[in-house]
Amino acid sequence: MGKDKSSPRHVAVAIAYDVEQGAGSDGVIICLVSSRKHDGKLVLPKGGVEHGESSWQAAVREMWEEAGLRLAKDVEQHTQPQEPLPDHKPHKSSPETDSASPDFVPRAIYHAHQVRVRRAEQLADWPEREERGERVWLPLAEARERIAWRKDIAACLARASFP
Numbered sequence: 001m002g003k004d005k006s007s008p009r010h011v012a013v014a015i016a017y018d019v020e021q022g023a024g025s026d027g028v029i030i031c032l033v034s035s036r037k038h039d040g041k042l043v044l045p046k047g048g049v050e051h052g053e054s055s056w057q058a059a060v061r062e063m064w065e066e067a068g069l070r071l072a073k074d075v076e077q078h079t080q081p082q083e084p085l086p087d088h089k090p091h092k093s094s095p096e097t098d099s100a101s102p103d104f105v106p107r108a109i110y111h112a113h114q115v116r117v118r119r120a121e122q123l124a125d126w127p128e129r130e131e132r133g134e135r136v137w138l139p140l141a142e143a144r145e146r147i148a149w150r151k152d153i154a155a156c157l158a159r160a161s162f163p
Helices: 055-067 140-146 151-158
Strands: 009-019 028-034 046-048 108-116 135-139
Touching (some): 009 055, 009 151, 028 140, 108 151, 135 140, 140 151
Antiparallel strands (some): 009 028, 009 046, 028 135
């Protein structure tokens, strides 16, 4: 069964975080990786949800492939995504380019998951290490600033709430 060429791509977003003393007022630190398409820019790990895969499974897979991170086993993970967020950019077959139009078809629909990890357990080698170049941990406020250039991904992080 082939992909529907007129439907939005479903994209899982991994909001990989840890909590450390001294990391901003809330202690939350976020893992960001280099964008492959935009030099010098950072993004959250993300990628397409594959056939037979849940958005949670895709987020965990993308987090491993792009950032070398695994789930923290000693904490309860909340596997439900945030409310899906439609991309503000139109799908190439969208009859409308105005995202406020009822006929607008988004290019993608983002399914963001907050994933608790342990920074100390990050791996030195991972599938996309050479492609990504950079994996950084930033306090939440700074991470929000660094991904503001990606409006939809920034909205996913802005909607996140941390314990």
